[in-house]
Amino acid sequence: MSAQQTTAIGANIPVTIDGMDIRVPLKTTILDAAKELGIRIPTLCHHADLCEGGLCRVCVVEVEGKRTLQASCAYPITEPMKIKTSSAKVRKARKNILQLMLSNHAGDCTTCNRNQNCELQKLASEYGITTHPFGKVKRPKYAIDHSSLSVVRDNNKCILCRRCERTCAEIQGVNALVTANRGIETEIQTFMNLPLGDTMCINCGQCINRCPTGALQTVDATCDVWKAIDDPKKHVVIQTAPAPRAAIAECFGEAPGTPRTFEMNTALRRAGFNKVFDTNFTADLTILEEGTELLKRLYGALVQKDASVALPQFTSCSPGWIKYIEQFYPEYLPNVSSAKSPQQMFGALIKTYYAEKNGVDPKDIVSVSLMPCTAKKYECARPEMNDSGFKDIDYVLTTRELGKLIKEAGIDLPQMPKSDFDEPFGTATGSGVIFGATGGVMESAIRTVVELVCGIQIEDLFEHANVIPVRGFEGVRYAELPISAVGPVPEVLKDVVPDWNWLKDATLKVAICHGTANAQKVMDDIRAGGKFSECHFIEFMACPGGCLGGGGQPIPTNKDIRSKRANAIYAEDMAYTVRKSHLNEAVLRLYKEFLTDGIGGHKAHHLLHTSYTDRSLGVRGSNK
Amino acid sequence: MINTPTNQLSFSDASCGTGLKNALAMPRAKVISTVSDSGIRGRGGAGFPVSVKWNLCGLAKGDKKFVVCNADEGEPGTFKDRVLLDDFAALVFDGMTIAAYAAGASEGILYLRAEYAYLRDGLEEMLRMRRKEGLLGENILGSKLNFDIQIFMGGGAYVCGEETALIESLEGNRGEPRNRPPFPIDMGYFNQPTVVNNVETLAWVSCIFEKGAAWFKDQGTEGSAGPKLFSVSGDCQKGGVYEFPMGITIAELLTQVGGDDAKCVQIGGASGRLVPSSEFNRRICFEDVATGGSIIVFGQNRKALDIAENFLEFFEEESCGQCTPCRDGNEKLLKGIRMLKDGTCSMQRLLSLKDLAETMQLASRCGLGQSSPNIFLDVINQYDNEFELTSDANSEPECRIGA
């Protein structure tokens, strides 16, 4: 609770915690009040992104006058009270609770993916747990679920904090994970107890980010990537998305929001990657393809009065969102832009354009992508993602996996000298960078569409080209952009529209939402013919905060960490000289040299666009 | 059938509707003060003063208020609520209506234990009759009270008798206890102020408004007014439902039910206390050994460890599984009892388990986990002559906080 909030709500209830006095606003939890005083109460089931826990009980404290100990994370202060957070009673209870958890915990820290980043391990160490007074499970009870392409579930390490269940329900609205049974048989199950890969899980990995232990992990591709690097016949290239750069520093103990983009480039080369590309190249390309698609749709609907045109157009770069809409709102698939995600566009170009240009046999190329996202692993395995004639993307590494790989290579990333991305995709724009934050795709699209349509500089409308109305972390945002004047149709769009007069005095209505639970709200509104059905363009990101809060990003995550990563991303954008996708020279060169029939042309369509599958619930199959 | 020592059963001469009529003729504040004067405390186990609960609910802010009658009766060895619903359901419905008047509620819910489904048709019929007779619906008995009652079938779990788990179950969720505060009187059913009372509590309230607060207050003890129903089972000659005044000694009760030579008595069901024969002069009331009504008599040939094993098996299954101390703790206590049975428990393990039992009492989220260790502690403290410990030679010393 910030001091600002305190004064806003009015600090009115006096409490004494460990002999220190403080006044807190009504219904502040004991946990938060203690935090204000610099007292750290341990927690496991509590997570700042989620609704109240009060389940694991490690946060118990003594409240004077109460017979039992109280869970500080779930206790709202409504009257003056005296609290002890570390009495013998409290410490004993906490220690016993940790011992109970450990006694039923079948895991070996040294071989665990979460070794040194595990909340259970940390508390066991803090509370000096050196024995198992209540015994120890001898054999693991559960088989490990490897069915998903993104998430590995090892229930043997689960402490039943239920953060995953709450994440999947509250943030994602998917409900793929649920608590089942009672008593000692209580366990986290998947929907209908199916292998996770056969459920409606959207592979977002948000549950992994909030799991305090190694019970939920990412499907790890580092071993495969090492193999490729170690194979001298292979030409291993990596594209890196913007969000991991704003977070990779966290894997090396640096503060969230420390930008390490260019140090990372060097580290990647030293680790053995032959080329390091910037996914922002295809982010810019996406803006051109997806933006053109939007203009075509608008022209079709408004001028040609084509009733079959689906509006609003939905963004397509978040694979978690794609699986979500395929499953839950398949009737709206025509609204989804046919443009592939930047990762997959890049994949198709690397094994065609790049291979050709650099004289590398595409079959020798191993195309890796560094993503903040676990759903990207699912996306790259979609059978339709092989338009280059090969598997367009071979492996996806999440930020966490890359951190591991770089450490294994003995490289201290923050100490690396800086180096730039490789040609021929070299210089991206700031627009590509902000794809990493919620609202970023929309902002980039606005920068480009406004300039192409209105013939003005975006800076004329928004200072420093920062389209502030679409930024922020509000779950669902709505903005209107009046088009007061139109310019001439630029060369690249000559085949698309004859003029812009039909857009004069129109108002572009857009919305942005992140977290699929928010997407659900927007989709239901559209279904009901509400305000969002009148939008022209809506950005959907499966993860809270957008990619910077992706399921493959360093753990932990919370609002504060996400906003620091966002700051890093927006700062990087500001540092670019070119900040508009349509001015990306490498992209323009691509159209000149390779996609010669232009934006949205035949070749672009073949390589850069895709189609979607109705995966209504019950329609299972390649749902992993 | 309810037995009494003198055959003066309080319920049998109470007449349907009389208490309700009397209550509705009073101003609301008078209803609360009458309940307060009677000294009645909840009969479901926890013994919370009824007048306080109703008054707080009345004062709480909400769009709509609810009265829930807790007929989940899941405590092992309790069956007095079933007898009440079978023979005196009208008094229970009267009591709910009085509670609604006092607490400002407009909707009532009878949460009926799944196993009591056979009672449902009869109770529904009774509700229809009451609507016809103007005892439910709008302007009940010509007053300003609008109130109706629905029946909801329980989920079949013991923990659903815990009032907040019951509310979760009513809302269609897993029957799991909530964090408190907030309490149901502030945020209960769908976060609206809700009074939850036991079947017997509500039936007594009807009697109080027929026979007067003093009639009730004059029975029982200082802190535990009134008569109480007991479900007596186990090693005795005349098990069944009894009415005794609160404060009766265990010995007196045993004489009445033909269990004089008992080895020990479990008072308050699985989560209650095991009282050995040396303490049979203790009184059954909130000041001494409290009970929601369950009395289980154990004869001389019963083994204490078997009793504990049996109850802990129950808890290991019936814990809702939400919180660590209860979910995992009951399993460890059960394992400990089994180790004691087969002679593999060391002194050190036993001390750790005692610590654990205390932790469970203090740190569990609801009454289930807070009271399930009682049986463990009672047995190891009172019947340590029934087990032997192994030597600690091979175990590492454990740092026990506060030891």
Ligand SMILES: Cc1cc2nc3c(=O)[nH]c(=O)nc-3n(C[C@H](O)[C@H](O)[C@H](O)COP(=O)(O)O)c2cc1C
């Ligand atoms: C595990 C557990 C089970 C309970 N089961 C019942 C029950 O079956 N019936 C009941 O009336 N109260 C039961 N209670 C007590 C209720 O939570 C609540 O205190 C009671 O219904 C309040 O009514 P009273 O004040 O009239 O006693 C249970 C409590 C716990 C912790």
Ligand code: SF4
């Ligand atoms: S989950 Fe944590 S405590 Fe368990 S094995 Fe892994 S690192 Fe160790």
Ligand code: SF4
């Ligand atoms: S990956 Fe996402 S959708 Fe799948 S279980 Fe985890 S939170 Fe739910």
Ligand code: SF4
């Ligand atoms: S899988 Fe992880 S997040 Fe889910 S309940 Fe278990 S420990 Fe908690």
Ligand code: SF4
């Ligand atoms: S004490 Fe037991 S029954 Fe109560 S909330 Fe905890 S696990 Fe559930």
